[in-house]
Amino acid sequence: MATIPATGGKLVLKVDMLVGGTDVPRGMTYRQAAKKAVAMCVSDFAAKGARPDSFMASLGLRRGTTNADINGLALGFRDAEREWGVRLVGGDTNEAKELVIDCAMIGFAEEVVGRDGAKPGELLVVTGTFGLPPAGLMILEKGARCSAGFRKKALESVLYPNPALDAGLALAPYLTSSMDSSDGLARSLHTLGEASRVGFAVDSVPASPGVGAFARANGLEFERLVWAGGEEYVLVGTMRRKSLAAARRAVRGARGTLLVIGRATKERKVVLSRGGAEEAIPDEGWTHLG
Amino acid sequence: MATIPATGGKLVLKVDMLVGGTDVPRGMTYRQAAKKAVAMCVSDFAAKGARPDSFMASLGLRRGTTNADINGLALGFRDAEREWGVRLVGGDTNEAKELVIDCAMIGFAEEVVGRDGAKPGELLVVTGTFGLPPAGLMILEKGARCSAGFRKKALESVLYPNPALDAGLALAPYLTSSMDSSDGLARSLHTLGEASRVGFAVDSVPASPGVGAFARANGLEFERLVWAGGEEYVLVGTMRRKSLAAARRAVRGARGTLLVIGRATKERKVVLSRGGAEEAIPDEGWTHLG
Numbered sequence: 001m002a003t004i005p006a007t008g009g010k011l012v013l014k015v016d017m018l019v020g021g022t023d024v025p026r027g028m029t030y031r032q033a034a035k036k037a038v039a040m041c042v043s044d045f046a047a048k049g050a051r052p053d054s055f056m057a058s059l060g061l062r063r064g065t066t067n068a069d070i071n072g073l074a075l076g077f078r079d080a081e082r083e084w085g086v087r088l089v090g091g092d093t094n095e096a097k098e099l100v101i102d103c104a105m106i107g108f109a110e111e112v113v114g115r116d117g118a119k120p121g122e123l124l125v126v127t128g129t130f131g132l133p134p135a136g137l138m139i140l141e142k143g144a145r146c147s148a149g150f151r152k153k154a155l156e157s158v159l160y161p162n163p164a165l166d167a168g169l170a171l172a173p174y175l176t177s178s179m180d181s182s183d184g185l186a187r188s189l190h191t192l193g194e195a196s197r198v199g200f201a202v203d204s205v206p207a208s209p210g211v212g213a214f215a216r217a218n219g220l221e222f223e224r225l226v227w228a229g230g231e232e233y234v235l236v237g238t239m240r241r242k243s244l245a246a247a248r249r250a251v252r253g254a255r256g257t258l259l260v261i262g263r264a265t266k267e268r269k270v271v272l273s274r275g276g277a278e279e280a281i282p283d284e285g286w287t288h289l290g
Numbered sequence: 291m292a293t294i295p296a297t298g299g300k301l302v303l304k305v306d307m308l309v310g311g312t313d314v315p316r317g318m319t320y321r322q323a324a325k326k327a328v329a330m331c332v333s334d335f336a337a338k339g340a341r342p343d344s345f346m347a348s349l350g351l352r353r354g355t356t357n358a359d360i361n362g363l364a365l366g367f368r369d370a371e372r373e374w375g376v377r378l379v380g381g382d383t384n385e386a387k388e389l390v391i392d393c394a395m396i397g398f399a400e401e402v403v404g405r406d407g408a409k410p411g412e413l414l415v416v417t418g419t420f421g422l423p424p425a426g427l428m429i430l431e432k433g434a435r436c437s438a439g440f441r442k443k444a445l446e447s448v449l450y451p452n453p454a455l456d457a458g459l460a461l462a463p464y465l466t467s468s469m470d471s472s473d474g475l476a477r478s479l480h481t482l483g484e485a486s487r488v489g490f491a492v493d494s495v496p497a498s499p500g501v502g503a504f505a506r507a508n509g510l511e512f513e514r515l516v517w518a519g520g521e522e523y524v525l526v527g528t529m530r531r532k533s534l535a536a537a538r539r540a541v542r543g544a545r546g547t548l549l550v551i552g553r554a555t556k557e558r559k560v561v562l563s564r565g566g567a568e569e570a571i572p573d574e575g576w577t578h579l580g
Binding site: 001004005006009010015016017019021022023044045048050056057058060089090091092094095096097098100102104106108109 | 291307340344379
């Protein structure tokens with residue numbers, strides 16, 4: 001149990017559980033897994049414009065977990081503390097059949113950005129590009145082929161997920177709705193759209209550089225990597241057109257990225273709009289409706 | 291992610307992870323497991339005199355978990371909400387190799403009772419008796435024999451752990467130190483003693499009725515059941531002698547129990563003191579020192 005001085009406004013609470021069998025790919029160390037567990041929570045704070053303050057970590061450790069493994073977890077939590085300015089204030093340790101790290105994070109905010117504020121005509125924005133984490137997983141788990149440079153970037157995106165907290169905090173005042181994209185860009189668009197009762201027309205696909213070539217070299221669907229991969233921990237949100245210039249300055253000041261990829265629409269469907277033609281972007285996975 | 295209006299004072303945060311393989315005995319339903327996971331957190335709030343407000347639940351579910359199981363979890367959380375006046379405000383669901391329920395609970399308090407405030411000469415008090423949960427586990431897991439009446443009480447203590455939240459809140463203003471006894475009475479006494487730099491002399495063994503007969507009938511050490519069992523979720527604390535009358539009234543008003551079982555001592559050892567003789571109460575388990 002920890003006590004934390006409560007400041008004004010609202011308390012923000014978030015939990016995210018990392019499970020060894022599904023969230024820890026081959027080649028990820030305990031240190032990386034610990035930091036990832038914290039990143040999963042930080043990403044949500046970034047997307048909501050709430051500054052995280054502290055976190056607790058509940059651990060499930062396999063019998064035979066070594067002191068080096070436990071030390072790795074401690075180092076990973078310290079890495080997270082330094083990276084995002086948060087404090088580990090307690091936790092709980094148990095024996096389990098696989099590694100489990102549940103991160104419970106709290107912070108304070110005057111207001112948080114919701115999912116239901118998008119209006120037709122507003123801009124659709126993201127704070128990063130998509131497709132590297134699913135490519136990195138294919139490299140780690142299935143030995144997918146690629147250049148050394150792409151491999152490095154793709155693996156980094158998997159092993160060191162890095163939600164842009166400063167950019168999210170800087171952007172929050174300009175957002176009418178937002179969420180993080182940990183479940184994939186398509187899922188985020190559908191979720192935001194349903195909550196706000198709007199649709200989205202995407203006219204610029206925010207693919208990370210090299211993802212197209214990687215997809216071709218490995219016989220994979222480019223679209224699936226970009227839309228349905230997930231684990232990008234990028235903010236997906238909407239803003240009024242008149243906010244764009246100020247929002248760009250704010251994000252630049254936080255050394256972040258801001259990309260306009262489309263707009264919210266009255267018609268409640270999520271589509272890719274290119275060259276006058278529209279293709280539906282389904283909620284889960286990608287189906288070419290061409 | 292949930293937002294909760296922050297009131298003054300201190301924010302109190304606690305996590306506790308229930309793991310199927312170690313915390314869910316044979317015969318415990320999903321509904322009971324869910325409520326137990328919340329009880330594990332409530333117990334710590336009760337011991338610290340902090341009123342819990344809300345909780346989140348991170349779930350690890352085995353492949354093949356049925357809708358009935360998930361419904362059971364939901365009912366168990368609702369049971370907990372009603373029993374302790376807390377609110378489930380969110381969570382996270384994952385696939386895992388065994389059932390995992392991590393409860394993250396928050397509350398607010400002006401002050402919480404620490405572990406380091408006990409002074410020599412103060413009274414050692416508990417809010418319940420000990421030995422039923424370990425007996426219940428022996429019945430569930432090993433088929434230990436006992437009367438029908440004892441069986442019912444012992445199983446209830448395992449399947450419906452019930453930290454005395456109201457009694458803890460009522461008692462808190464009178465306590466100089468406290469903690470909960472989820473790891474067993476002996477462990478609690480050593481932990482409190484070390485934190486407060488005192489020892490304890492216990493002169494009244496707070497055994498639950500029937501535990502002695504149960505131990506004899508099954509060839510078990512009575513002392514081990516009472517001192518080293520754990521999962522009683524009882525408050526163990528200290529108070530000044532002059533506080534006792536008012537504390538008794540307060541706990542009675544909360545329909546709780548308050549037992550004086552000994553006193554804090556200057557000499558930093560934990561002993562059972564009976565008939566002028568002293569026996570050491572070891573930190574873990576029980577060794578008869580004659």
